[in-house]
Amino acid sequence: MDEQVVARLRAAGCVFAEEEARLIGETASTPAEVEDMVARRVAGEPLEHVVGWAEFAGLRVAVGPGVFVPRHRSELLVALARRRVRPRSVVVDLCCGTGALGLAVVRGIDGAELHAADVDPVAVACARRNVEPSGRVHEGDLYDALPRELHGRVDVLLASPPYVPTAAIALMPPEARDHEPRTALDGGGDGLDLVRRIAAGAPGWLTPDGVMLIEMSARQAAGAVDAITGAGLLAAEYHDDEGESTVVTGQRGQPAASA
Structure with a gap:
């Protein structure tokens, strides 16, 4: 896990910084995508919008910007x-x-x-x-x-x-x-x-x-x-x-x- 990513997320107020860093790392396919996702998350965008999916009731569902994230x-x-x-x-x-x-x-x-x-x-x-x-x-x-x-x-x-x-x-x-x-x-x-x-x-x-x-x-x-x-x-x-x-x-x- 990239500790710099974790530190940036934690500094932005992400309570579960380690888990979020892991999900970003697993979702992104290039270092540039990692950087883009981290920047979006640090700017306050919901993690689900950033990675493009959410876990709900045992399902992984697609989520995009401007869409309500299932709770x-x-x-x-x-x-x-x-x-x-x-x-x-x-x-x-x-x-x-x-x-x-x-x-x-x-x-x-x-x-x-x-x-x-x-x-x-x-x-x-x-x-x-x-x-x-x-x-x-x-x-x-x-x-x-x-x-x-x-x-x-x-x-x-x-x-x-x-x-x-x-x-x-x-x-x-x-x-x-x-x-x-x-x-x-x-x-x-x-x-x-x-x-x-x-x-x-x-x-x-x-x-x-x-x-x-x-x-x-x-x-x-x-x-x-x-x-x-x-x-x-x-x-x-x-x-x-x-x-x-x-x-x-x-x-x-x-x-x-x-x-």
Whole structure:
């Protein structure tokens, strides 16, 4: 390992400088590429944008500049969704970003039909690199992006939408605030603008026993429950305190007990 690279990364505030130096060294093919990657990282660009990929739920997914980096806290959403996926299930991943969440949900499930959608064309291009040909990626605003033939056929609808309150974006770490798209961060005044829209539209797209799963922060769960019950679905909350993850689900019939 190049100790000078480690020292430069550490001086720039990279907590895991040794690991980052190793990943850069393994990814770059020439000394010039190493220098370029180190310079970009020192300037504050997310490591995943620098090396071009991210590890998520056991997958290595392509990530590029201007695309939201999948967070490990979203693995709770994936785990809960996988409990409901069966062979030939129709799965929709809204606000998909790289497409990592939907891809992880359907991995190894025979015949599962994955559709991912995002409003950001940069994210859509990235998701197509990851998802296709295993699934289809659509560009557009939430449900407007989806093929009409999916109406009433979705078994599992998942979303990790932007849920940072607008005023809180300025308080985010610079590598997220300055390098990830605003459309992937800004959830409106209380962070729940997209959550409410997703909940409101879900009943028309779900099968009679389909389920919707949405990620947000723990303090937003009560507002999400209100939105889901307001849409005529029964809501349940799931929390992983260790991973600082919260998922609220909505479905017809009796929901599972909260965890």
